[in-house]
Amino acid sequence: MSANAIQARGVGKTYLGERALTALTALTDISLDVKPGEFVSILGPSGCGKSTFLRCIAGLERVTEGELQVDGQRVDGPPDHIGMVFQRDALLEWRNIERNILLPVEFARKPLKDYRARVAGLLALTGLSDFADRYPRELSGGMRQRAAICRALVDDPRLLLMDEPFGALDALTRDQMNIELQRIWLETRNTVVFVTHGIAEAVFLADRVVVFSPRPGRVADIIEVDMPRPRRLGDRETAKFGGYTARIRSLFNDMGLIKEPPATVGEVKIA
Amino acid sequence: MSTTLDKARRVVVGGTAILVLLALWELAVHVLKVRPITLPPPSVVLLELAREWRWYVDHSYYTLITTLGGFALSVVVGVGLAMLLVASRNFTDAVYPMIVALNSVPKVAVAPLFVIWMGTGYEPKIAMAFLIAVFAVLVDAVHGLRSVPQDVLDLGRVLKGSRLDFFLKVRLPGALPSILTGMKVAIALSLVGAIVGEFVASQRGLGYVILSAQGTFDTARVFAAVVLLAIMGMLLYGAVAWTERLATPWRVVHD
Numbered sequence: 001m002s003a004n005a006i007q008a009r010g011v012g013k014t015y016l017g018e019r020a021l022t023a024l025t026a027l028t029d030i031s032l033d034v035k036p037g038e039f040v041s042i043l044g045p046s047g048c049g050k051s052t053f054l055r056c057i058a059g060l061e062r063v064t065e066g067e068l069q070v071d072g073q074r075v076d077g078p079p080d081h082i083g084m085v086f087q088r089d090a091l092l093e094w095r096n097i098e099r100n101i102l103l104p105v106e107f108a109r110k111p112l113k114d115y116r117a118r119v120a121g122l123l124a125l126t127g128l129s130d131f132a133d134r135y136p137r138e139l140s141g142g143m144r145q146r147a148a149i150c151r152a153l154v155d156d157p158r159l160l161l162m163d164e165p166f167g168a169l170d171a172l173t174r175d176q177m178n179i180e181l182q183r184i185w186l187e188t189r190n191t192v193v194f195v196t197h198g199i200a201e202a203v204f205l206a207d208r209v210v211v212f213s214p215r216p217g218r219v220a221d222i223i224e225v226d227m228p229r230p231r232r233l234g235d236r237e238t239a240k241f242g243g244y245t246a247r248i249r250s251l252f253n254d255m256g257l258i259k260e261p262p263a264t265v266g267e268v269k270i271a
Numbered sequence: 272m273s274t275t276l277d278k279a280r281r282v283v284v285g286g287t288a289i290l291v292l293l294a295l296w297e298l299a300v301h302v303l304k305v306r307p308i309t310l311p312p313p314s315v316v317l318l319e320l321a322r323e324w325r326w327y328v329d330h331s332y333y334t335l336i337t338t339l340g341g342f343a344l345s346v347v348v349g350v351g352l353a354m355l356l357v358a359s360r361n362f363t364d365a366v367y368p369m370i371v372a373l374n375s376v377p378k379v380a381v382a383p384l385f386v387i388w389m390g391t392g393y394e395p396k397i398a399m400a401f402l403i404a405v406f407a408v409l410v411d412a413v414h415g416l417r418s419v420p421q422d423v424l425d426l427g428r429v430l431k432g433s434r435l436d437f438f439l440k441v442r443l444p445g446a447l448p449s450i451l452t453g454m455k456v457a458i459a460l461s462l463v464g465a466i467v468g469e470f471v472a473s474q475r476g477l478g479y480v481i482l483s484a485q486g487t488f489d490t491a492r493v494f495a496a497v498v499l500l501a502i503m504g505m506l507l508y509g510a511v512a513w514t515e516r517l518a519t520p521w522r523v524v525h526d
Contacts, residue, residue, distance in 0.1 A: 107432030
């Protein structure tokens with residue numbers, strides 16, 4: 001058994017179209033190790049396959065090349081005991097918040113009463129204690145996503161997969177959620193794979209940032225973020241933090257993803 | 272509370288409007304000397320209802336039972352079929368074309384057939400009410416059961432629950448709003464089906480009352496039956512709408 005929570009060796013994913021010409025390679029030659037208890041961000045432009053990679057880890061998609069293991073076992077269908085958070089919270093509208101959070105427990109056919117205390121703890125941790133018996137539609141977007149995180153954590157998963165979980169939130173709420181996710185993670189210390197296209201968010205949260213290239217997705221670089229925790233939002237203005245983001249931005253620049261006009265003030269043309 | 276006040280206001284305004292309309296109708300019939308055989312004044316219709324209320328209650332009851340029978344059957348069969356259609360692609364491919372073909376037949380046209388098969392009791396009327404209503408339930412239930420968001424489907428797979436758990440805890444409750452919408456349409460259609468059934472062959476029910484009164488040019492009696500049907504239709508719809516509110520408390524209710 002390997003010591004890695006996730007181990008990818010030359011992982012590739014090709015979607016076969018009806019004809020050979022329409023085949024689409026989403027991922028190619030991804031090699032990556034994630035240690036237990038590590039927080040890894042996967043960062044890349046839209047359509048680079050970062051979500052596809054996450055879905056492969058979750059067993060929702062099959063890899064077509066290479067070897068992908070979760071806890072030393074080849075991924076074949078969703079691994080046991082993982083938690084997943086989606087871009088939209090995927091809460092069930094007809095269940096109150098507590099019952100939503102208990103859904104994984106129900107599906108695992110475990111006794112709900114063993115988890116009441118756990119749910120209460122998670123609700124307190126995410127500031128949702130007063131909303132246990134509310135329906136999702138009564139909550140704001142940020143609160144809903146926090147409830148979705150509680151749901152993912154309720155059965156203490158060994159691996160937490162987050163697919164652009166704050167992508168649909170406004171900037172301020174997103175900052176707040178970053179702070180809270182860090183706080184939750186510092187308490188639970190699950191292994192986390194966090195997919196995002198936000199550079200600052202990726203650096204702020206992660207022990208390591210894995211930068212993907214545009215399609216077909218490849219690992220362009222892996223950046224160790226060596227900053228003490230708990231990090232504060234203000235840390236984003238430090239030179240060190242700026243160094244990380246600048247390095248990533250220049251990577252994106254080299255990939256031709258960021259096109260800026262020259263810095264000199266020129267004639268502005270309005271089409 | 273302002274909402275209760277608003278409700279009261281709406282009842283008062285709506286009620287007043289109806290009373291004004293009835294008064295105008297009454298007045299117009301007298302002033303213009305319309306023959307009662309063409310259009311009886313509301314007072315005569317009301318008198319007709321009051322005079323023979325027992326008889327009307329009896330016939331209303333018959334139509335009500337027929338309607339509810341057809342409605343219940345349409346919900347059970349409609350939702351059941353929808354579940355099978357959603358569960359099995361083969362079943363869908365085998366059965367769906369037939370369902371579409373059957374739905375495009377004007378259902379009223381087969382009413383005489385039901386009389387041949389089932390006689391002149393409750394059965395052919397319930398069958399007619401069922402046949403007209405079932406497609407509304409079926410279509411909405413299929414739509415509801417199929418419209419589980421991708422995220423939620425993925426969540427179900429990651430949680431590794433049984434198919435039954437996913438169906439009972441996710442698919443079915445998620446489809447409930449759609450199913451109830453279908454039921455609101457179906458209850459109205461069931462009443463239509465019941466009346467059609469009674470038109471074709473019956474000695475009982477409000478459809479029979481209308482048809483026999485037409486035969487004797489008893490226009491007041493036709494109107495009386497129509498009024499009862501209108502009241503019954505509203506009450507039945509209201510009952511389903513009320514059930515909808517009870518069954519789906521998580522939704523915002525728009526009246």
